[in-house]
Amino acid sequence: MFKKISVENIKELRNKTGAGMTDCKKALEASDGQIDIAIEALRKKGLASADKKSSRITAEGLIESYIHAGSRIGVLIEINCETDFVSRQPKFHQLAKDIAMQIAACQSVAYVFISDIPDNIVTYEYSLELQKEDLVDKPSNIRDKIANGRLNKRLKELSLMDQNFIKNMEITIEELVKQHIALWGENIKIRRFERFLLGEGLEVKTNNFRDEVSNMIQNK
Incomplete structure (x- = not known):
């Protein structure tokens, strides 16, 4: 049996997704009132429409x-x-x-x-992966496959x-x-x-207290 969609349900979905009232109502009707399914449907719809706008100028x-x-x-x-x-x-x-x-x-x-x-960063990260000890004795094709997988993970971190x-x-x-x-x-x-x-790039003075006192005495 079709579940009746209340105004409260529509508002709840709108608050959670930011989508329009009409879109929220349609998503809830399509999901038989299940909020989680409606959210997923709106998100997929949003991502699809967003891709079409990615080339438009942002000034x-x-x-x-x-x-x-x-x-x-x-x-x-x-x-x-x-x-x-x-x-x-x-x-x-x-x-x-x-x-x-x-x-x-x-x-x-x-x-x-x-x-x-930059390409030089990608090349450097890839070379680091190839040099790791656990890959040294592996066949080249397996070593390259593992290194590429690790490289992709590293690039995503950046x-x-x-x-x-x-x-x-x-x-x-x-x-x-x-x-x-x-x-x-x-x-x-x-x-x-x-x-x-804070302090990034600054050279931190590391003279110890004993040396500092000694220098002060000598300069008197």
Whole structure:
């Protein structure tokens, strides 16, 4: 028997997905009122529609910052969209803040996409994998296969879009962005980011206290 869809069910689904009321109602009707199935259906639909918008120009957006507790790690991120209407939306600002926080939490992330990683870095990482002790005595074809698998895993560690979203580990950052593309119906792109670590690059003075006192006495 078909389950009656209430306004409360539709609102609950809308709050969880950000999808429109009509789309939520249709998804619930198709899933016989099962929220989890409806969420999955909307997510798949959103990802499909987002892919069609990925080539559209993004000339608006904002620069967002995130400073971690203790003020020892900070991140600046530029995220772009198509219109200033979307760039002013609180949810767009929250998206930028969430991604900046993700970058602060993932210290190995250095690029937005795997395709952004320079060839020399890819070659270097591959050579490191080939030199590992557990691969030395294996046949070349097996060694190459294992090394390539490990390389792909390493490249994903360096890529922001391949990270699992820290607030919802069931989706990646790429999927998170695509959900918001589906929400507003326009393209969204993470253009660049910069991570700041307190004291990074500074030479720390290591003279011990005894040497310092000795130098002071000699200079009197």
